[in-house]
Amino acid sequence: MxxxxxxxxxxxxxxxxxxxxxxxxxxxxxxxxxxxxxxxxxxxxxxxxxxxxxxxxxxxxxxxxxxxxxxxxxxxxxxxxxxxxxxxxxxxxxxxxxxxxxxxxxxxxxxxxxxxxxxxxxxxxxxxxxxxxxxxxxxxxxxxxxxxxxxxxxxxxxxxxxxxxxxxxxxxxxxxxxxxxxxxxxGTDLMGETVLITAGGTREPIDAVRFIGNRSSGKMGFALAAAARARGAEVILISASTTLPVPAGCTHIRVTTGAQMEQTALAELPRASMVIMAAAVSDYQVLSPSAQKIKKTETLTLELTRTPDILRQIVQQRRAGTVVVGFAAETEHVVEEGRRKLREKGADLIVANDVSRAGSGFDADHNAGTLIFEAGQQVIPLSTKREMAERILNSATSIARQLRGKAELAGSAK
Known part of the structure; x- marks a missing residue:
């Protein structure tokens, strides 16, 4: 060297x-x-x-x-x-x-x-x-x-x-x-991989000017995109509500709502060998958003309905050998909730992080968390989001090798 x-x-x-x-x-x-x-x-x-x-x-x-x-x-x-x-x-x-x-x-x-x-x-x-x-x-x-x-x-x-x-x-x-x-x-250990990454926080319209959203900046997803591209991957980055500069060499698709992110992610899924769902998709959307601005009143009642469960659909529709990574942004019982999400969604890896922690998580340059997978877990201490991105990719790459190795053994045994 x-x-x-x-x-x-x-x-x-x-x-x-x-x-x-x-x-x-x-x-x-x-x-x-x-x-x-x-x-x-x-x-x-x-x-x-x-x-x-x-x-x-x-x-x-x-x-x-x-x-x-x-x-x-x-x-x-x-x-x-x-x-x-x-x-x-x-x-x-x-x-x-x-x-x-x-x-x-x-x-x-x-x-x-x-x-x-x-x-x-x-x-x-x-x-x-x-x-x-x-x-x-x-x-x-x-x-x-x-x-x-x-x-x-x-x-x-x-x-x-x-x-x-x-x-x-x-x-x-x-x-x-x-x-x-x-x-x-x-080096270029992701050469030949196509990594699909979602980033940012979706916005669900209430009326012509208001929306339901969250504090996600998209920095974690963009750090993952930059890291994956630097390691040789073809990167498809789907982002919502962020003005961050797009990492060089990435294919970038901008969306706004959870439904748009769902549609775009599923359309790009057949190309992907690795999917990292780092976006903070709003959990709820207004059942009947107004086409015009709603005038001020003393109280306002909104009827909400759940947004699509994109992670579950990605897991169900992925092709064999595609690794799926999800995120669990929590404020309490972080590891337990991450473990539950891994089990219920069927993902290969969950990144669980405490978004209530000062200087970490949403709209911060640093992050910390726990990587949760079937065989155990790994704690990531407070670090830059780029450093955390590298660790997430390391784990996802290791899981990919294990999955594909098992598939090859099963194929040769037939």
Missing amino acids: KILLGVCGGIAAYKAAELTREFRRGGATVQVIMTANAERFVTPLTFAALSGNQVMTSLWQPINSDVAADESGTFDIEHIHVGQDADVLVIAPATANFIATLAHGFANDLLSAVSLATTLPIVIAPAMNSNMWAHPATQANLETLRQRNVQIIEPGSGELACGMMGAGRLAEPIEIANRVFQIAQQ
Whole structure:
């Protein structure tokens, strides 16, 4: 395995030296690319000694040289070939400035040019002052990168070099190394799969302007779509009531009501080898919605009826070998309710989460929950929705292999 390690200019650059050692301990070959500002904190010689390879520092650097080009230097288009001759690009530490550079597509030095020219998976580990980390511009840039399938290893909290306390510390080198090895191993494990994902909260009309809905933002479903696409799957994303940017490479179908989601999901089902029902479908709809706006009165009585049970229909109509994942958004007895839903709906996996938990679930960037399957369960601690998406896909992929393995054995026995 070959890792490109980009080192940006921040005090956390010294931790990239230990990260290089962790990669080497894991059996990887490491090629380090340093920005000019990174060289102000750690010398290229340090990384050359730890990696065993020449450190790249400039677009104009000659091959087999430690310094800038001279009259006898031999040049190559480094930012093209180096971004192809590896398995993953890791940028640690990633400064606020470099995150902005990457998000906006600038190529003003070797590392940014390589990042723009490569088709490799990209993993960034940010490190910066806590106010810079929390700034809306930085968070918007990070969200842009997430939508482009860039993996983000979020910083830890604690005392920073500036003396402040808060989020912004570079994640520990061993944590970064473990995540990178995990991502590299996943690679394109979903190549050949067609993953159907529902996301967002449906809206059931009351009249011409009002509706019954919920607080779902669609972020979990969109994170699943981005993760599945990054792992090689063809992704069909059906979403309701969300304005999130669609992950690159996904087929996107927008709906509004539960009935529309049902119709669309069943129409696309024959193509799917994996279905993940992450949408929050409203449980009830108005029996006879008004075509005009209802005028205000002291009281208003609405007659409600159940919306379609899409998950149950998906399970019943799926073709053999298609894995179905459902969600159970609960506020109490979360695991018990998830287990009941698994049993009653017939899904292969239920993701049960407590949506009453602060900072998690609906309209949040983080989530936590329990994966419930026939043979047991797995707790997912509070993490980003992209990280949770990866774990859900890991479990769904494992179940798919088991189901298809059993099917093959049954077929060969006939």
